[in-house]
Amino acid sequence: MSILRRLSLTYAAGSFGGLANALAVWIIGYFKIAAAAGVNIAPDLTASTIYPRVVWGGLWGFMFLLPFFRNSPLLRGIIFGLVPALVALFVVFPAKAQNALLGLHLGTMTPLFVVIYNIVWGLAASYWLHRIEEKGRIWRS
16 A cells, blocks of 8 residues: 555544544533533534544544554554543643643543543544455455
8 A cells, every 4th residue: 555545544534533533522512421520621513623623633643554553443542542632631731721731620530531532533543444444455355
């Protein structure tokens, strides 16, 4: 498979994961599950909510170029989903607000929700990519 095709597929997989992440965040917010846990993350389902998740999800999707856990989409999705979660908790939140390490300013359970949302991204991206790669093997046969 050419590198351009591989880049395109991993970006697309990550973008799909970003869409799944946006929907998960919205659904959990809409049904007030996050609020019940004391977490203040409940964005509306708008383009300004979806777009950054799809774009950043696509960029994070390049991790799927790494040759780790290719035979286990479940493990791959979970482990790769932890990477953007850790970046959000230790880099993004502190950069956006003072004393915002782990996003605790949004509620003490925020780290758990961030990890869950990013694992949703990882699983959706991993599953999508696995299915495409599987079909590619079938198409070439």
